[in-house]
Amino acid sequence: xxxxxxxxxxxxxxxxxxxxxxxxxxxxxxxxxxxxxxxxxxxxxxxxxxxxxxxxxxxxxxxxxxxxxxxxxxxxxxxxxxxxxxxxxxxxxxxxxxxxxxxxxxxxxxxxxxxxxxxxxxxxxxxxxxxxxxxxxxxxxxxxxxxxxxxxxxxxxxxxxxxxxxxxxxxxxxxxxxxxxxxxxxxxxxxxxxxxxxxxxxxxxxxxxxxxxxxxxxxxxxxxxxxxxxxxxxxxxxxxxxxxxxxxxxxxxxxxxxxxxxxxxxxxxxxxxxxxxxxxxxxxxxxxxxxxxxxxxxxxxxxxxxxxxxxxxxxxxxxxxxxxxxxxxxxxxxxxxxxxxxxxxxxxxxxxxxxxxxxxxxxxxxxxxxxxxxxxxxxxxxxxxxxxxxxxxxxxxxxxxxxxxxxxxxxxxxxxxxxxxxxxxxxxxxxxxxxxxxxxxxxxxxxxxxxxxxxxxxxxxxxxxxxxxxxxxxxxxxxxxxxxxxxxxxxxxxxxxxxxxxxxxxxxxxxxxxxxxxxxxxxxxxxxxxxxxxxxxxxxxxxxxxxxxxxxxxxxxx
Numbered sequence: 103x104x105x106x107x108x109x110x111x112x113x114x115x116x117x118x119x120x121x122x123x124x125x126x127x128x129x130x131x132x133x134x135x136x137x138x139x140x141x142x143x144x145x146x147x148x149x150x151x152x153x154x155x156x157x158x159x160x161x162x163x164x165x166x167x168x169x170x171x172x173x174x175x176x177x178x179x180x181x182x183x184x185x186x187x188x189x190x191x192x193x194x195x196x197x198x199x200x201x202x203x204x205x206x207x208x209x210x211x212x213x214x215x216x217x218x219x220x221x222x223x224x225x226x227x228x229x230x231x232x233x234x235x236x237x238x239x240x241x242x243x244x245x246x247x248x249x250x251x252x253x254x255x256x257x258x259x260x261x262x263x264x265x266x267x268x269x270x271x272x273x274x275x276x277x278x279x280x281x282x283x284x285x286x287x288x289x290x291x292x293x294x295x296x297x298x299x300x301x302x303x304x305x306x307x308x309x310x311x312x313x314x315x316x317x318x319x320x321x322x323x324x325x326x327x328x329x330x331x332x333x334x335x336x337x338x339x340x341x342x343x344x345x346x347x348x349x350x351x352x353x354x355x356x357x358x359x360x361x362x363x364x365x366x367x368x369x370x371x372x373x374x375x376x377x378x379x380x381x382x383x384x385x386x387x388x389x390x391x392x393x394x395x396x397x398x399x400x401x402x403x404x405x406x407x408x409x410x411x412x413x414x415x416x417x418x419x420x421x422x423x424x425x426x427x428x429x430x431x432x433x434x435x436x437x438x439x440x441x442x443x444x445x446x447x448x449x450x451x452x453x454x455x456x457x458x459x460x461x462x463x464x465x466x467x468x469x470x471x472x473x474x475x476x477x478x479x480x481x482x483x484x485x486x487x488x489x490x491x492x493x494x495x496x497x498x499x500x501x502x503x504x505x506x507x508x509x510x511x512x513x514x515x516x517x518x519x520x521x522x523x524x525x526x527x528x529x530x531x532x533x534x535x536x537x538x539x540x541x542x543x544x545x546x547x548x549x550x551x552x553x554x555x556x557x558x559x560x561x562x563x564x565x566x567x568x569x570x571x572x573x574x575x576x577x578x579x580x581x582x583x584x585x586x587x588x589x590x591x592x593x594x595x596x597x598x599x600x601x602x603x604x605x606x607x608x609x610x611x612x613x614x615x616x617x618x619x620x621x622x623x624x625x626x627x628x629x630x631x632x633x634x635x636x637x638x639x640x641x642x643x644x645x646x647x648x649x650x651x652x653x654x655x656x657x658x659x660x
Contacts, residue, residue, distance in 0.1 A: 128274030129393055133385040135281035137447050140381055142288045143300075145451030149371035149378070149461065155236050156297060157377040158228050158366055159244040161359050162216055163251050168355040170209045171255030172348040173341055174201050179262040180403060182340060195324055200337050202259060202326035209255050213248040220244050227359075228366045231373075239297050246301040253308035254280075260315045263324045276311040283307020346491035350482075350498030357502040357550075361509055361543045369537035371457065376543055378448060379464035383436070383472065390428045391476025394421045395483045402487035415566055418484050423576045425480060427636040429473035430580040431625045434588035435618055436469040438595070442614025449607070456535050463530035464544045471548035474555035481558040493561050501554035508546035516542050579632045583625035591621030 147153040179201065186194035216223060220241050225232040231240055257276060287303010295302070319325050358380075365372040398421040405414040436443065440462040449458050482494040516523050516539050526541060527533045594617035602609040629637045 128278060129388040130385075132274075132277040132281055133388055135278060135285065136381060137385065139281055139284050139288065140378055141448055141450065142285070144374075144378060144448040144453040144457070146288075146292075147374075148452030148454065149374040149457040150452070151231070151234055151370045152236065152297070154366065154371065154373035155231050155234070155240045156243070156300065157373050158224075158231055158362060159240060159247055159301070161227070161362050162220075162223060162244060163213075163247045165352075165355055165359055166209065166212055166216065166248070167251035167254060169348065169352045170205070170212060171251060171258055172351045173344045174205045174255070174259045174262075175344070175347070179259070179340065180399070182336075183262050184404070185407075191323065195326075196329075197336060198259075198262070198324055198326045199329045200334075201340060202256075203328045204337055205255060205259060206252075206328070209252050213252055217245045217248050220248075227363050231366050236297075243297050243301040246298060247304060249305045250308045253305070253312050257308070257312040257315060259326070260312070260319050263319055263322060264315055276314055279310035279314055280307035283310050343489070343491060346495035347482075347486060350491075350495040353499045353502035357505040358547075360506045361547065364509055364513065365540055365543060368539055371460075372537055372540040375457070375461050375464055375537070375540050379444075379461050379468055379544060382444070382447065382461075382465050383468040386429070386432045386436070386472055387475050390432070391425055391472075391479045394425050394476075395479040398480065399483045399487060402484060406488045414487075418480070419572045421480055422477060422573055424636055424640075425476040426473060426573065426576050427580050427634070429476050430577075430584040431587045431622075433469050433472045434584040435591060435621055436472070437466045438588050438591045438621070439614050439618055440466045440469075442595075442610055442617070446607070446611050446614060449610075459532050460535055460537060460540070463532045463538075463541055466530065467541060467544035467548055469548075471551035471555075474548075474551040477555050478551065478558060481555075481562060484562070494558070497554055497557050497561075500557075501550045504553060505546050505550040508549055509543050512542035512546050513539055576634075576636055579629060579634050579636075582632065583628050586628045587621035587625040590624040591617045594620040 143153055143156065147156075182197065183194055186197045221232075224240060224244060228240075231237075234240070261276070283306035284300070284303045286306060287300040291299025291303050293299075316325070361376060362373055365376045398417060401417055402414060405411075405417060441458065444462040444465060445458045448461065449455075482498070485491065485494050516526065523538070527535075527538055530541065532538050532541070595613060598613040598616045602612045604610045604613055626637070
């Protein structure tokens, strides 16, 4: 039994839909655990100062992770690793050793330096939280969390091998184990250790994220080791190629860092509202946008390197069509059902009705950019596979500056213009709630994401003249399905409100579930009547994956 489970975990997945659905399934499991995690945190603390400190403590470690670990991301290393592995296993191993040594020394030194100067850094970026009664705990958990970028960075480096060999199940399990570790920290460590216990749970999750990949890496013979003699020429090629992507990602992470810093200067709970709503909108993004872009990348890289431009374009269009197909109806459902979604997931314990309304409003604003975020991930990987990192860099950096500038401008307008504030609060139904200025932050984020996606689309249209016509059909069909789903769900909410007691958990759950199912059914019916190509492909792929495809055991490694 154990052997069969191990064989399944190390199974090689080749088809883009099979890989995307598999990654999407495990992403769903991971996101469910993440929602359980956030529900426990919301229940314990509500949207207040304590939870603000917990989320703010992640910002410096996350900035280090993106700024350093993205230099050795699998998306950059896979083409190099595959090229070396095609020549000899020894060359591939030496290459991996070199990258591992440079990365480990660099990220360990930076994390250690930030740990030493943590009080000064936190006071600089989060002065209000640093002056609170929890200031000492803020510093302590920030120092503990600085272990996270080291462990997750190493795990990301090892995933080069697992993804190159298309062992997507192994790769997909890692985030699940990460959230298991955090849940253990909340349930078992927090009662006796406080916030530092939750931080230790995060580190435990990062260890599990890394550890699940080690047996396969060891058996493949690609476990990296520290080297004293480093062939820096090849490493410099990797870093030169990674620099534009890293700069773009760092700019994006920096923009969110600034959003959190701005929220920390607003009413207590603003950081919590921003993070909870952002994490919630990340659920469909992880299941759809991330899954398709990750599944498509190895094949896109191989097709481009081999000169198969037509196949490269076709593979990219296929992934883009399905991201559009899924994203638009989900956007509509999230916007219409935002209050029910937030109340069902977070509405317990210290998380009150005002917290629910504010988080739901922020969720609806983040949801406006779900499609944009998904296609940006795919387009960026398409350019990375083609070795063109300049265009994504320029667009991502511009988007980051637009996010920061937009957040500052919208916040100022919201605080100085009565009519604008009244308009926003009435549209989002948050009148009379303290701290509504935080809503300008997700609005700025979504506007910048939409601009990012539009510019990248223009670049792709310039590089591939047939690109617009390849996506116009699915966009029309998916947009129509989204409108149908949103309209039917909205009407169903009013009807079901008369049937269920929406002042109870079960009542609001039944109302949201019923309205959501009605919206989904209407969208599927319309897509069927429109003879959606994507719907047919999904149906065929599910049948092939779960009913007709035999288990494929992993082939012998290099």
